[in-house]
Amino acid sequence: MTLTMTGVRLTYPDGERRLTALDDVSLTVAPGEIVAVTGPSGSGKSSLLAVAGTLVTADAGTVEVDGVDVSGLDQKRRDRLRRERIGFVFQQANLLASLTAVDQLLLVAHVAGTSRDTARERATELLDYVGLSAKRGKRPHELSGGERQRVAVARSLMGSPAVLLVDEPTSALDAERGRAVVGLLRDITRDRKTATILVTHDPRHLGLTDRALVMRDGRLGAQDPAAVG
Numbered sequence: 159m160t161l162t163m164t165g166v167r168l169t170y171p172d173g174e175r176r177l178t179a180l181d182d183v184s185l186t187v188a189p190g191e192i193v194a195v196t197g198p199s200g201s202g203k204s205s206l207l208a209v210a211g212t213l214v215t216a217d218a219g220t221v222e223v224d225g226v227d228v229s230g231l232d233q234k235r236r237d238r239l240r241r242e243r244i245g246f247v248f249q250q251a252n253l254l255a256s257l258t259a260v261d262q263l264l265l266v267a268h269v270a271g272t273s274r275d276t277a278r279e280r281a282t283e284l285l286d287y288v289g290l291s292a293k294r295g296k297r298p299h300e301l302s303g304g305e306r307q308r309v310a311v312a313r314s315l316m317g318s319p320a321v322l323l324v325d326e327p328t329s330a331l332d333a334e335r336g337r338a339v340v341g342l343l344r345d346i347t348r349d350r351k352t353a354t355i356l357v358t359h360d361p362r363h364l365g366l367t368d369r370a371l372v373m374r375d376g377r378l379g380a381q382d383p384a385a386v387g
């Protein structure tokens with residue numbers, strides 16, 4: 159369950175010209191590995207996740223999930239691969255206000271066409287895994303920021319992802335809760351053998367990951383080891 163990006167280039171229209179968001183980016187993330195990506199605002203981190211997650215098609219280069227080149231898939235197959243094999247966790251938990259924690263997970267299963275019983279079993283297991291069994295019936299306003307983010311993490315695992323793409327999951331949390339969420343993501347990566355990319359601005363999280371890379375002007379490079387705490 160590896161994620162491989164090779165020679166990826168992504169540009170956006172910018173008036174008469176094109177803005178280069180990703181410039182010859184190559185990256186392999188192994189199963190069970192969590193890689194941090196840092197870098198200044200506008201350097202291309204979200205673009206990297208968008209291409210890795212097949213939400214955006216690169217101008218050049220390849221993206222392989224589990225050895226499958228996604229550019230060779232038609233739209234329908236690509237949507238299915240994304241739904242079943244790629245998990246996303248965003249800056250905000252993006253939970254639906256009217257749904258309980260367990261229903262947030264069941265909704266994803268419903269969209270994916272999973273049977274009710276299988277979905278209930280899996281949702282229960284995942285809420286237990288993220289330590290929220292007791293809060294399964296709570297709506298987002300009854301949960302703390304860290305708990306909401308843990309529901310979002312559990313939801314991202316409903317489809318058994320091979321690849322987990324995480325964009326600043328702790329920006330709305332205090333230091334301790336932020337660390338707990340990154341620790342949880344690391345445990346998930348190990349236990350479920352996902353290939354995980356964690357975009358973060360927080361240097362304290364780099365030491366919790368296997369590798370730290372830095373994005374600058376659309377190019378991906380090694381992080382200065384001195385900056386890894």
Ligand SMILES: Nc1ncnc2c1ncn2[C@@H]1O[C@H](COP(=O)(O)OP(=O)(O)OP(=O)(O)O)[C@@H](O)[C@H]1O
Binds near residue numbers: 179197199200205206
């Ligand atoms: N949809 C778009 N259309 C045009 N330009 C875009 C689009 N999305 C991003 N960009 C530009 O591409 C570059 C990379 O943006 P990206 O969002 O990937 O950076 P980032 O590192 O995630 O930034 P931040 O840390 O602020 O979230 C920036 O110059 C941005 O302005």
